[in-house]
Amino acid sequence: MIILLEDIIIKTICRLLIPFIQLFGLYVIAHGHGSPGGGFQGGCILAASFILILVAFDLAEAKRRFSEKMNNFFNSFGVFLYAWTGWMCLLLGGNYLDYGKLSKILPVDAVHARYYGVFAVEVGVGITVMAIMISIFLDLITGGKHEEESE
Amino acid sequence: MEYIIAKYNYWVYIVLMMIGFYAMIGKRNLVKKLLGMNVFQWAIILYYVSIASKKGGATIPIVMGAHGHYEPAQAIQYLNPLPHCLMLTAIVVGVSTTGVALALIIMIHRRYKTLEEDEILESLEAFRK
Amino acid sequence: MISDQFPALIIVFPLIIAFFINIVGWWWKRPCFYMSMLALSVSFISAVGILNTVISKGTIHYRLGGWEPPWGIEYVVDHLNALILVIVSFVGLVVGIYSKKSIEKEISEAKIPQFYTIYTLLVMGLLGMTVTGDAFNLYVLLEIASLASYALIALGEDGAPLASFNYVIMGTIGACFYLLGVGYLYIVTGSLNMADLSQLLPNLYHSKAVLVAFAFLMVGVAIKMAFFPLHIWLPDAYTHAPSAVSAFVAGTMTKVGAYVMIRVMFTIFKPYFSTEMLPATTILGWIAAAAMIYGCILAIAQKDIKRMLCYIIIAEVGYIVMGVSVGNRMGFTGAVLHIVNDAFMMACLFLVVGAVYYKTGARTIGEYKALFKKMPLTSGSFAIGALSVIGIPPTCGFFSKWYLVLGAINAQQWLFAAALLVSSLLSAVVFFRVLQNIFFAPSESAHGHESETHVEIKRDEAPASMLIPIFITVAGILLLGAYSGQIISTIIQFTVPEGF
Numbered sequence: 001m002i003i004l005l006e007d008i009i010i011k012t013i014c015r016l017l018i019p020f021i022q023l024f025g026l027y028v029i030a031h032g033h034g035s036p037g038g039g040f041q042g043g044c045i046l047a048a049s050f051i052l053i054l055v056a057f058d059l060a061e062a063k064r065r066f067s068e069k070m071n072n073f074f075n076s077f078g079v080f081l082y083a084w085t086g087w088m089c090l091l092l093g094g095n096y097l098d099y100g101k102l103s104k105i106l107p108v109d110a111v112h113a114r115y116y117g118v119f120a121v122e123v124g125v126g127i128t129v130m131a132i133m134i135s136i137f138l139d140l141i142t143g144g145k146h147e148e149e150s151e
Numbered sequence: 152m153e154y155i156i157a158k159y160n161y162w163v164y165i166v167l168m169m170i171g172f173y174a175m176i177g178k179r180n181l182v183k184k185l186l187g188m189n190v191f192q193w194a195i196i197l198y199y200v201s202i203a204s205k206k207g208g209a210t211i212p213i214v215m216g217a218h219g220h221y222e223p224a225q226a227i228q229y230l231n232p233l234p235h236c237l238m239l240t241a242i243v244v245g246v247s248t249t250g251v252a253l254a255l256i257i258m259i260h261r262r263y264k265t266l267e268e269d270e271i272l273e274s275l276e277a278f279r280k
Numbered sequence: 281m282i283s284d285q286f287p288a289l290i291i292v293f294p295l296i297i298a299f300f301i302n303i304v305g306w307w308w309k310r311p312c313f314y315m316s317m318l319a320l321s322v323s324f325i326s327a328v329g330i331l332n333t334v335i336s337k338g339t340i341h342y343r344l345g346g347w348e349p350p351w352g353i354e355y356v357v358d359h360l361n362a363l364i365l366v367i368v369s370f371v372g373l374v375v376g377i378y379s380k381k382s383i384e385k386e387i388s389e390a391k392i393p394q395f396y397t398i399y400t401l402l403v404m405g406l407l408g409m410t411v412t413g414d415a416f417n418l419y420v421l422l423e424i425a426s427l428a429s430y431a432l433i434a435l436g437e438d439g440a441p442l443a444s445f446n447y448v449i450m451g452t453i454g455a456c457f458y459l460l461g462v463g464y465l466y467i468v469t470g471s472l473n474m475a476d477l478s479q480l481l482p483n484l485y486h487s488k489a490v491l492v493a494f495a496f497l498m499v500g501v502a503i504k505m506a507f508f509p510l511h512i513w514l515p516d517a518y519t520h521a522p523s524a525v526s527a528f529v530a531g532t533m534t535k536v537g538a539y540v541m542i543r544v545m546f547t548i549f550k551p552y553f554s555t556e557m558l559p560a561t562t563i564l565g566w567i568a569a570a571a572m573i574y575g576c577i578l579a580i581a582q583k584d585i586k587r588m589l590c591y592i593i594i595a596e597v598g599y600i601v602m603g604v605s606v607g608n609r610m611g612f613t614g615a616v617l618h619i620v621n622d623a624f625m626m627a628c629l630f631l632v633v634g635a636v637y638y639k640t641g642a643r644t645i646g647e648y649k650a651l652f653k654k655m656p657l658t659s660g661s662f663a664i665g666a667l668s669v670i671g672i673p674p675t676c677g678f679f680s681k682w683y684l685v686l687g688a689i690n691a692q693q694w695l696f697a698a699a700l701l702v703s704s705l706l707s708a709v710v711f712f713r714v715l716q717n718i719f720f721a722p723s724e725s726a727h728g729h730e731s732e733t734h735v736e737i738k739r740d741e742a743p744a745s746m747l748i749p750i751f752i753t754v755a756g757i758l759l760l761g762a763y764s765g766q767i768i769s770t771i772i773q774f775t776v777p778e779g780f
Contacts, residue, residue, distance in 0.1 A: 035213055040243055072306050076299035083296045086288075096288035098346035129243075136250045143257055175449050184445075188452050195456050199463050234466070237416055241459065244423045251430050252448045258434065258441040268442075275439050 014056040021049040029126040030119070039122040043129025050134050059142070071131050071138075078128025085120045160201035167194035179268045181259065185252050192245040196238045203234040283329050287342040287355040287411055290326040290365065294319040294404035298397045305393020313380050316396040320373040320403060327365040327407075334362040335770060341413075349413075350473040356413030360616065360775040364410045364539050367623045370756075371531045372403040378631055378749040379524030382638050386522045387435050395435065402428035402528070406536050415462045415548070416472045418540065419455065422504070425536075426451045429529055433521040443516035450513040454503030461497030464489050465548070477548050485553055494553070497544045498560070505537025507597055508571035515590040523634025526586065530593055531627035535619045538600045542615075545604070546777040555607045565605035569699040571598030576706035580713075583644045588710065589629055592669060595703055596622045602696055603684045609780045611687025616772050618680035621668070621760055625677060628665040628753035632658055635742035635750060651718040655741050659718050661750045666711035668757050671704050676760035 022045075029042030054062040086097040094101035099117025100110040108116065155162060167190060174187025212232035214224045256266065263271050282289075297319035301312045333340060334357055342355040357365070376399065387395055405425030412418050430451070434444035466472055468489045469480040484490050499510075506514040514534075518526045545554045554560040575595025582588040596618070603615025635658050636642055636651065652659045668675035671682075681704065688697035741747065760767070 038239070040239055069306065073303060076303045079299045080296065083292060083299075087292065087296070090285055090288065090292075095343055095346050096285070096292060097344055100346060136253075140253055140257070143261070172453070175453070181445060184449055188449055192452065192456055195460055195463075198460075202463070202467055234463075240416075240420055244420070244455075247427055248423070248448065248452055251427055252445065255430075255434055255441050255445045255448065259445065262441070271442055275442070278438065 010056050014052055018049045018052060021052070022046055025049065025126075025130075029122055032122050033115075033118070039125025040129050042122075043126040044133060046126065046130040047133035047137075050130075051137050054137070054141070066134065071135055074127055074131035075135065076128075078124045078126070078131065081124030081127065082121050085117055085124070089117070160198065164194045164198035164201070167191075167197070181256050181266045181268060184268075185249065185256065188252070189245070189249060192241070192248075196241050196245070199234045199238050199241070203231040205230055283333060284342075286326040286329045286333070287340060287357055288344070290323050290330070290369070290411065291404055291408045293322045293326075294400045294407075298400040298404065301393055301400065302397045305397070309389070309392055312393045312396045316400050317373070317376055319400050320369065320376050323403065323407060324366075324369040324373050327362070327369040330357055331362040331366050331771075334359055350471045350476040353412070353414045353417050354473060354475075355411050356475065357411055358775070359771050360539070360542065361410055363616070363620060363771050363775075364536065365407060367620055368406050368410060368532050368536065369403070371623055371627050372406075372528060374749045374752050375524055375528040375531075375627060375631070376403075378527070378634070378746050381743050381745050382523045382634055385638060386437075391435070395432070398428045398431050399525075399528075402432060406532055409536055410539060413474050414472055415465070415474055415477065419459050419462060422458065422540075423455055425533070426455060426504075429525075429533065432525045433517050433529075436521040436525070438520065439516065440520040443513075443520045447513045447517040450503060450510075454500045454510075457496045457500030457503070459500075461493045461495075461500060464493035464496065468493075474543065474548050478550065481548070482550060485557060491558070494544075494549060494558070494560070497548075498541070501537060501541045501544060505534045505541065505597055506594060507601060508567060508574055508594060511571075511594045511597075514594065515587055518590045518593070519584060519586045523630070523637055527627050527630035527634060530589070530630050531623040534593060534597050535600075535623050538597065538604075538615075538619055541601070542604060551607075551777045551779050561605040561607050564601055565693065565696055568598045568602035568605060569696055571595065572602065572699055572703040573706070574598075576703045576710060579710045580706065583646070585633055585643060585645055585648065585714065586630070588645075588714075589626070589633065592629075592707065592710070593626060595707065596626070596669075598703075599681070599684060599700070602700070603687060606687045606691040606693055606696065607780065608687055608690050609776050610683050610690050612776045612780055613768055613772050614680050614683030614685075614687050616775055617676075617683060617764060617768065620767070621676040621680045621757070624753050624756045624760060625665055625668045628661060628750065628757060629669070631746070631750050631753060632662040632665065635746045638746065639740060639742050645714055645717055648714060648717045649721045654739065656739065657747060658742055658750065661754045662718065663715055664754050664757060666715060668761075670708045670711060674758065674761045676757050676764060679761060679764040 025042045025045035025048075027042075028037035028045055029039060030037075032038030032042070050062065050066055053065060085099075085102075088105075089098045089101045090096050092101040092104050097117075099114040101113075102117050103110045103113035106113055106116060171187045171189070171191030171194060175184050175191065176187075178184055178187065207227075209230045210228060212229040212235065214229075259271065260266055263274050265271060265274075297315055301315050304315070305312045330340065338358075340355075340357040341349075342357070343349065344353045344355060346352070379399070383392065383395055402425055405421050405428055408421035409418055409425060412421060430444050430448050433447060434441050436443075462472065465477060465481070468484055468487060469477060471477055471480060481490060503510045518530055521529070545551070545560075572595050575591045575593075575598060579588045579591035579595070582591065600615045600618050600622070603611045603613075603618060605611075636648070636655065639655065640647070642648055642651075664675060668677035671677045673679075681700065685697050685700055688694075688700060742750075
């Protein structure tokens with residue numbers, strides 16, 4: 001198990017840095033089309049911020065911030081965002097993932113609708129990647145036992 | 152000699168791939184096999200990224216001066232970005248496979264208290280008899 | 281209108297429902313099974329709709345995202361595709377109905393929602409592999425299906441995690457070789473679309489890169505479909521898996537692998553590349569003959585009945601590859617018909633073995649003594665499945681083996697025809713051993729008292745939710761046998777590549 005170490009320097013610096021890391025992660029997700037980035041990379045950076053809490057503080061502290069239930073929910077929510085964007089395009093008359101048809105509900109023309117469609121998909125990918133990375137890390141750290149503890 | 156110098160990316164990826172392949176097959180510890188699998192996959196990803204480069208001063212596929220300008224990018228100045236995108240997917244597949252394999256290793260370690268393949272097979276045989 | 285969107289619906293619906301099951305399963309465990317069955321039913325209906333459209337109108341081209349190929353990903357469904365879609369979704373649905381009772385016994389209750397999530401994802405991955413027309417998309421869906429099957433196989437009994445780990449290692453090698461093959465093809469042509477590749481490649485057949493690409497693709501696919509001698513992961517993995525999982529993957533994963541091989545050999549590369557320019561079909565034919573004999577001989581040596589059936593799968597894959605490699609119309613028809621038949625046969629046999637294990641815990645051939653008195657309906661289903669594997673009319677196995685032998689004789693490959701007949705005889709030996717134990721062995725009581733053996737052994741059949749899927753597969757075997765002529769004339773004869 002991860003035990004609580006009494007080290008005030010690490011705890012303070014982590015408390016200062018984590019919001020900036022998360023902001024940077026969101027920035028990487030949003031600028032995927034123009035600079036290095038995109039869904040996967042931004043999601044990994046967001047996950048790294050939570051893992052930093054886990055490493056600097058305790059396992060219980062990290063679970064208080066991001067519980068198992070939220071983890072499970074975010075796993076699937078990201079995939080839903082991706083799949084429902086495509087499904088919306090299907091319902092509006094185009095093929096699956098045909099973002100141009102989203103211009104019927106968003107107040108932009110077809111070209112910009114494709115841009116927003118890809119952006120929604122990237123956000124969905126980022127959320128899922130973040131949740132899965134945290135979940136893999138938790139599984140490996142606790143040897144799979146954290147599921148048995150929570151029930 | 153030209154074969155080796157001109158196509159050095161092929162040589163690098165084949166050497167890495169064979170090192171990973173040997174580790175997957177020749178080692179008995181499960182974690183070493185997993186590391187071999189990782190080296191194997193990453194060698195292939197490295198190869199794909201290496202074939203995207205172009206001669207003639209092509210630079211990385213980030214549009215220069217993109218903010219605020221709306222002129223189309225000239226494709227001849229940039230590398231081929233398609234293999235990079237394909238390899239994003241392949242990297243995620245590699246990470247997922249590593250995650251699944253690590254979870255399996257934890258299951259095996261909890262059951263048999265060892266990670267050497269021959270010892271696990273012995274305890275399986277003893278259990279069956 | 282909705283029927284235009286079937287190629288996307290067949291994949292999207294299970295994907296969304298799988299993650300719904302993940303969320304809902306956190307609170308209520310009961311709806312998970314029903315939601316999974318709903319998703320698989322919608323997939324099956326879409327697959328039948330696609331088959332109807334393909335029979336009436338020809339090949340379907342579905343553009344994902346509205347982009348034209350080769351810039352976008354395209355789903356191409358022709359006759360071969362549509363048939364395999366129907367088969368995979370049907371077997372997935374039937375085994376899913378079966379899995380309710382057997383999974384409750386074999387897996388701890390907390391993991392049941394995750395089981396149904398991963399099972400739905402596995403079916404979705406296999407369906408996606410079949411329907412896509414883009415080489416890299418096939419790699420992504422291949423990995424989805426493989427990862428789901430690694431996780432499902434590891435849920436099984438004693439040696440399952442180690443077997444699944446070995447499967448992870450070998451499966452990754454196979455998928456990476458496939459990726460390398462696609463990469464080499466991309467370097468020389470710049471395209472990833474299968475139809476586009478088949479137009480761009482014929483000028484390049486003399487180059488070494490295309491040759492290496494073909495070699496990598498074939499080895500990668502051979503690992504995935506457990507073609508001798510790359511079959512080593514299969515017996516361990518399928519034996520230790522849970523019963524429902526073995527039944528599904530045994531019937532479908534290797535067959536979809538064989539489908540990918542047919543696509544690589546005959547759609548991406550033109551048929552004359554494999555038959556005339558390279559001795560590829562000759563090599564495949566010889567290895568397939570070895571696979572058939574090897575599978576049946578090693579099946580005789582097994583005591584565990586599930587392991588015996590796994591070696592029969594290896595022999596069946598040998599039949600399919602041999603049918604493809606003889607290079608004429610009859611052989612190819614036999615191979616495609618055998619893909620369809622084998623899915624049903626293997627699903628039936630594995631479902632029966634799982635039902636017997638659920639009721640009595642019997643796994644070795646010795647423990648199957650006098651099963652006929654205890655579970656007559658299940659034993660009858662096993663008998664029909666066994667007769668189909670051996671190849672006795674009117675079951676479907678006879679018709680596909682008939683076409684395969686005729687194809688081998690037409691191509692004047694007498695040795696292949698002889699290998700086929702010898703392996704049929706060997707599989708007869710394999711199954712008659714088990715059938716003798718089930719039907720004709722004298723029942724001995726445990727204590728050996730003579731007066732007590734006259735007590736009737738009670739009929740203790742498997743529960744109805746397990747019997748009905750078994751009966752559906754048996755009905756499928758008999759109906760496929762009766763209608764095989766019609767299936768060939770309406771569907772399969774259009775799948776044979778030109779020049780055969």
